Amino acid sequence: MANINTVTIREVKSKADRTAFVDLPFRLYENDPNWVPPLKYEVHGLITPGKNPWFEHGEAQLFLAEASGREVGRISAHxxxxxxxxxxxxxxxxxxxxxxxxxxxxxxxxxxxxxxxEDWLRAKKMTRVLAPLSISIWDEPGLLTKGFDHPPTVMMGHNSPDYQPWIEGAGYAPVKTLLTYEIPITKEFPPLVQRIVKSGERNPRIVIRRVDKSNFKAEAALILNILNDAWSDNWGFVPLTDSEIAYVGKKLKDIVYEDLIRIAEVEGKPVAFMMTLPDLNEKLMGYGGSLLPFNWAKLLWWLRAPKVRTMRVPLMGVLKEYQATRLASQLAFMLIEFIRRDAITKYGSTRGEFGWVLDDNKPMRSVGEAIDGVINKVYTIYEKPL
Structure with missing residues (x-):
């Protein structure tokens, strides 16, 4: 354990420092059965200018804490x-x-x-902190404050329960909570939802189509442009740039399956989408953060026809012009139901996870509750004046 009187904080500058920054959680969480070791090359990509296009519109400084000749902590300021x-x-x-x-x-x-x-941010003329964000609102926002008893799904964070009192003890107050819903997908949705879906299936104006992976670059741009419009009034929204859209599309391509990502068209116009991903964390749990020497072959083999317990819905959106209409909820239920069917029959899934959802996003919370979803994890974002 580190004593504050012996701790030094230094800027991350060298390749060795970056390696230490990435490696530290592997020691801190080695006895936590619910921590999923991330792929180290992915973390390096997240924090490295030139690899992550976030740095085209962002600036960051990484710090390491050291005591008794070893690293005992880390943080990014950005x-x-x-x-x-x-x-x-x-x-x-x-x-x-x-x-x-x-x-x-x-x-x-x-x-x-x-x-x-905070000192680094003050020197940059910042007057307020919103944290934790690792690194952008689109990556892993918020501190896990409920749901420590099971591992996170793909692209969701995990942290020690000790951090909440430590952060609040540093003068931070909760400003927003992000929710995830666990969905029991093996049973049919409630009768009201079934009626809404069947009504939509009879409507010739509505088409729910699979994504076309052979035209993936254009499809990814279409989906993420709907996302930028659909989420533009949400709390915390920062638009994705063209570079980021291309980057995200490239990263996700290997875990994208045509029947798990659907686009809703109304009279031929794409107006909504739902992206579902097989929970890659179920495989990464035993990989130790590396694809070497043979994990890459295991992963590639699994990706050919994955069988997975959990499916996660990280992104879903309806164009703003439709959001105040009954059609919006109908499209949402249709997208969920169509993907639910394939998740069970083709991938052997028994569980879904939906989120994150802002705590004050009443329409999306209503969707989660209507399909018998139960909140299983809560992430908290804090603020503090500087």
């Missing part, structure tokens, strides 16, 4: 210049900086790291 241009009432806005990727052995180490991140 500014998203696109976030600074967003309306204040939507959570971001001028003067808002962030920190994230926090890991620490003790409260004293966490406090020292947070203070160093």
């Amino acid at each position: 500014i998203d210049f696109l976030a600074l241009t967003q309306p204040v009432e939507q959570g971001m806005g001028p003067g808002t900086g962030n920190w994230g990727l926090l890991e620490a052995e003790t409260q004293e180490v966490a406090s020292a790291l947070i203070a160093r991140a």
Whole structure:
């Protein structure tokens, strides 16, 4: 355990520092059965300018805490210049900086790291902190504050339950909570939902189609452009750039399956989508963060025809012009039901996860509750004036 009097905080500058930054959680969580080791090359890609296109509109500084000759904590401090241009009432806005990727052995180490991140943000003229974001709102936002008893699904975070009192003890107050819903997909949805879906299936104006993977680049751009429109009024929204859309599409291509991503068209116009991913974490749990020497072959073999317990819905959206209409909920239920059927019959799935959903997003929460969803994880985003 580290003593605050012996802790030093240094900037990450060298390749060795970056390796230490990425490797630290592997030691801290080695006895946590619900922590899923991320692929280390993916984490390196997240934090490296030139690899992650977020750095085209953002600036970050990584820090390591050291005591007795070893690393005992880490944190990132960062500014998203696109976030600074967003309306204040939507959570971001001028003067808002962030920190994230926090890991620490003790409260004293966490406090020292947070203070160093705050100092960096003050020097950059930031007046408020919104955290943790690792690194953008589109990556792993929020601190896990409920749901420590089971592993996260793909693209969701996990952290020690100790961090909540440590962060709140550093003067941070909750500003927003993000929810995930566990869905029992092996049973049919309630009768009301079934009637709504059947009505939509009889409507010749509506077509629910599979994504065309042979034209994946264009399909990814279509989906993410709907997303940018659909989420543009949401709290915390920062638009995805063309570079980020291309980057996300490339990253997801290997775990995209045509029957798990659907696009809803109304009179030939794409107006909504739902993206579902097989829970890759079920495989990564035993890989130790590396695809070497033979994990890459195991993963490629599994990806050919994955059988997976859990399917996760990370993204879903309906164009704003349709959001206040009855059609919006009908399309949502149709997308969910069509994918549910294939998830069971083709992939052997028995469980779904839906989210994250903002705590005040009443329409999406209503959808989750209508299909018998139960909140299984809560992530909290905090704020503090500087």
